[in-house]
Amino acid sequence: MALTKNKHRYLLVRSSVGIDALNAYDIKKALFEKLGMRFHLAALKIISMQGNYLIIRCSLKSFDDVVAALTMIKNINGSRIAFYTIKSSGTIKSLQKKGISA
Amino acid sequence: MKYYDFSFQEGIVEGLGFEHVYALGKDISCGPSSKERYSIIYGKGNTLGYFEKTARAVVPIDFEIGNALLAKLREHNTAICLPISKLLEASGLEQQYLLHTASVLASKAIKNRVRLSIASFAQSKEYACSPIQLISMAKLIGIEEMEARLSISEVNKDIGGTYEE
Numbered sequence: 001m002a003l004t005k006n007k008h009r010y011l012l013v014r015s016s017v018g019i020d021a022l023n024a025y026d027i028k029k030a031l032f033e034k035l036g037m038r039f040h041l042a043a044l045k046i047i048s049m050q051g052n053y054l055i056i057r058c059s060l061k062s063f064d065d066v067v068a069a070l071t072m073i074k075n076i077n078g079s080r081i082a083f084y085t086i087k088s089s090g091t092i093k094s095l096q097k098k099g100i101s102a
Numbered sequence: 103m104k105y106y107d108f109s110f111q112e113g114i115v116e117g118l119g120f121e122h123v124y125a126l127g128k129d130i131s132c133g134p135s136s137k138e139r140y141s142i143i144y145g146k147g148n149t150l151g152y153f154e155k156t157a158r159a160v161v162p163i164d165f166e167i168g169n170a171l172l173a174k175l176r177e178h179n180t181a182i183c184l185p186i187s188k189l190l191e192a193s194g195l196e197q198q199y200l201l202h203t204a205s206v207l208a209s210k211a212i213k214n215r216v217r218l219s220i221a222s223f224a225q226s227k228e229y230a231c232s233p234i235q236l237i238s239m240a241k242l243i244g245i246e247e248m249e250a251r252l253s254i255s256e257v258n259k260d261i262g263g264t265y266e267e
Contacts, residue, residue: 016227067238071231072190072197082228085235 006043007060009088010095013070015052016082024049027056030076034069035062042066047092055095063088147171158260159183159219165203172214181257182211185223186231186239205243212249219257220250 019027024046032039042062047055058066070083089095143150143157147166159181160167167175167182175182184204192200211218220240222231231239233254240250 064238064241067235068242071235071239074190074193074228080228082230084230084232085238086232088234 007090008043008057009060009063009090010047010092011056011058011067011070011085012087012089012095012098013054013056014084014086015054016084017079018052019049019054019081020051022049022076026076027054030073031066031069034072035065038062038065055092057092161185161223162207163188165200165207167207167210169210172210172216175216176214179217181217181219181260182207183219183221183223184208184240184243184253186220186236187222187224187229189239189243190224190229190231201243208240208243208245212245217257217260218245218249218253220245220253221258 027046028044031042031044035042041059042065043057043059044066045057047057056066056070067085067088070085073081073083075081087095087098089098143160145161146164147162147168150160150162150167150171157178157180160175161183163185165184165188174180184207189197189200189204208218220236222229222236224230236254237247237250240253241247245253
């Protein structure tokens with residue numbers, strides 16, 4: 001039986017305020033509130049968080065849902081925040097290259 | 103009034119009569135006395151009925167447009183601009199209702215062959231959207247990817263470009 005490979009997309013996301021006070025769980029929780037029952041399909045992973053930028057990995061199939069959910073997040077733990085998806089890529093290496101050039 | 107948008111087109115902002123723009127990380131001041139002012143009409147769906155024939159786009163902030171107005175828009179080749187920030191400003195049940203009305207309007211516009219444009223029309227940085235986000239939000243309200251890409255590129259450029267009578 002051949003297993004199909006799960007394809008991923010990596011998103012470079014900028015936040016409106018610094019995210020040093022937040023942890024990956026807070027962001028995942030906010031995304032869970034927006035995605036609801038489709039959260040498990042997204043296969044989310046926060047790859048890195050630095051300053052105002054974070055890299056998120058999600059499944060290719062739920063890419064649009066994740067971007068829309070990120071757009072709709074307006075507060076986390078009572079503080080106002082907004083996320084802007086700047087770039088997306090199939091590999092983390094090319095995302096970092098794109099991010100540097102941008 | 104200030105206007106914040108990542109997918110900024112010069113003519114759109116001037117058409118609305120806004121005086122200040124925050125786009126792509128830059129603060130841009132628009133001249134208050136522009137010839138293109140108010141060629142894009144912004145308001146609730148029921149107030150857009152008496153739009154000028156010269157208008158390049160109408161922006162229904164409540165996502166409601168009647169069939170008669172849709173026919174008129176098609177006749178004059180006027181685009182409907184969907185303000186995505188209005189969907190983001192709402193929350194809970196109100197947001198779900200707006201998503202529903204936006205999807206109904208989008209499908210009606212596509213069915214009637216009225217041009218669709220998508221812009222954030224955000225009036226604060228928090229509600230601004232990048233082009234990727236605009237496409238995802240358009241898909242969320244049932245617009246196909248190709249149509250969404252056209253809406254944020256060609257249609258927006260057409261609205262923002264110089265108007266010829």
